[in-house]
Amino acid sequence: xxxxxxxxxxxxxxxxxxxxxxxxxxxxxxxxxxxxxxxxxxxxxxxxxxxxxxxxxxxxxxxxxxxxxxxxxxxxxxxxxxxxxxxxxxxxxxxxxxxxxxxxxxxxxxxxxxxxxxxxxxxxxxxxxxxxxxxxxxxxxxxxxxxxxxxxxxxxxxxxxxxxxxxxxxxxxxxxxxxxxxxxxxxxxxxxxxxxxxxxxxxxxxxxxxxxxxxxxxxxxxxxxxxxxxxxxxxxxxxxxxxxxxxxxxxxxxxxxxxxxxxxxxxxxxxxxxxxxxxxxxxxxxxxxxxxxxxxxxxxxxxxxxxxxxxxxxxxxxxxxxxxxxxxxxxxxxxxxxxxxxxxxxxxxxxxxxx
Numbered sequence: 061x062x063x064x065x066x067x068x069x070x071x072x073x074x075x076x077x078x079x080x081x082x083x084x085x086x087x088x089x090x091x092x093x094x095x096x097x098x099x100x101x102x103x104x105x106x107x108x109x110x111x112x113x114x115x116x117x118x119x120x121x122x123x124x125x126x127x128x129x130x131x132x133x134x135x136x137x138x139x140x141x142x143x144x145x146x147x148x149x150x151x152x153x154x155x156x157x158x159x160x161x162x163x164x165x166x167x168x169x170x171x172x173x174x175x176x177x178x179x180x181x182x183x184x185x186x187x188x189x190x191x192x193x194x195x196x197x198x199x200x201x202x203x204x205x206x207x208x209x210x211x212x213x214x215x216x217x218x219x220x221x222x223x224x225x226x227x228x229x230x231x232x233x234x235x236x237x238x239x240x241x242x243x244x245x246x247x248x249x250x251x252x253x254x255x256x257x258x259x260x261x262x263x264x265x266x267x268x269x270x271x272x273x274x275x276x277x278x279x280x281x282x283x284x285x286x287x288x289x290x291x292x293x294x295x296x297x298x299x300x301x302x303x304x305x306x307x308x309x310x311x312x313x314x315x316x317x318x319x320x321x322x323x324x325x326x327x328x329x330x331x332x333x334x335x336x337x338x339x340x341x342x343x344x345x346x347x348x349x350x351x352x353x354x355x356x357x358x359x360x361x362x363x364x365x366x367x368x369x370x371x372x373x374x375x376x377x378x379x380x381x382x383x384x385x386x387x388x389x390x391x392x393x394x395x396x397x398x399x400x401x402x403x404x405x406x407x408x409x410x411x412x413x414x415x
Contacts, residue, residue: 089355092305093363100304101367107297108371111290112139115179118286119161121279122175126167134164137379144376147369149391159396182287187324190291194321294368295320301367305360307352319345339365 116136123130142157149156158172299316302308311319322345323338339361346357 085355088353089359092356092359095306096359096363097304100300101363104297104300104304104367105371107293107300108367109140109375111293111297112136112143112372112375114286114290114293115139118179118182118283118290119175121282121286122178123161123165123167124279125276126171127165130165135161137383138164140372140376141380141383141385142376143372144380147373178283182283183290186287186291187321190317190324191321194318297368298364301360301364304363305356307356308346308350308360311350315350318349322349338369 113132113136116132116139119135119139120130120132123135138157138160141160142153145153145156147153154176155173158176159169161167161175162169162172295313295317298320299313302311302316302319319342323342342361342364343354343357346352346360347354352360
């Protein structure tokens with residue numbers, strides 16, 4: 061973790077040397093951590109972990125067509141372990157969470173991969189809405205638009221519109237045409253040998269079952285409500301983080317939402333000359349839009365990253381140890397999840413998780 065913080069700070073230093081002629085004040089950077097109000101950060105940590113519980117509540121809605129009474133606590137533990145795997149093992153750890161949920165709830169892995177896709181669509185729509193609000197409120201806020209962000213405002217509306225339309229189209233297709241999509245996909249793969257074709261048909265059916273929550277009006281409403289709850293907790297978490305820093309303590313709620321919107325959008329769509337990465341985008345937003353010194357912006361961006369991304373690791377490790385999962389078994393879970401995913405994509409036997 062320390063190495064990641066050092067790498068992030070070094071990356072910001074490179075950007076600073078590229079854009080500015082003044083040296084990076086490492087003493088100011090270090091001192092800015094001591095000026096933080098750690099009571100607000102502690103509250104932000106609680107809210108950050110609570111967002112994972114919100115995700116578990118939403119995932120339970122997606123599970124109910126297959127399991128009428130899923131265990132939200134078991135899903136929360138799998139979510140915490142899954143996000144811990146992402147932090148410690150990288151993006152391949154994304155498959156650990158649906159793999160563990162499928163294992164614990166005894167449902168097909170393909171259905172939980174479908175739930176994962178549906179979750180991503182809900183979050184992407186939320187990001188687009190937050191960014192759209194940020195763009196609409198930028199003129200009324202204290203932010204001053206610099207050259208770096210002119211590209212964002214110029215093209216952001218088009219990108220948001222296209223992505224939102226694609227997300228809504230996919231959700232409508234899942235809700236209204238799942239039967240047609242299932243039959244078309246199975247028919248299109250009719251060239252496969254009979255044994256493999258039957259296996260693929262079962263996999264496609266299980267995948268569509270994982271999106272069945274969109275076909276029920278009550279479940280669809282709950283998905284929306286839990287997505288709003290999750291992102292409301294995210295906003296409160298960032299508000300607490302801004303309250304912890306003297307330079308951002310007076311930020312209004314709309315400034316916090318603007319920051320979240322630009323950072324979330326910048327993480328999805330890389331900003332030219334800046335690239336992706338939550339930490340770097342956060343530094344650029346704080347420095348370019350709000351005029352906060354690069355040293356303070358860097359320290360706050362690192363704290364934001366740790367609280368919003370790394371804070372779940374102790375919780376996930378605690379659950380993992382309680383479940384008898386050590387580092388070696390966690391790596392094995394990642395391997396088994398990747399292997400199961402590869403088997404699903406190839407339509408081969410053996411794709412379902414086994415204890």
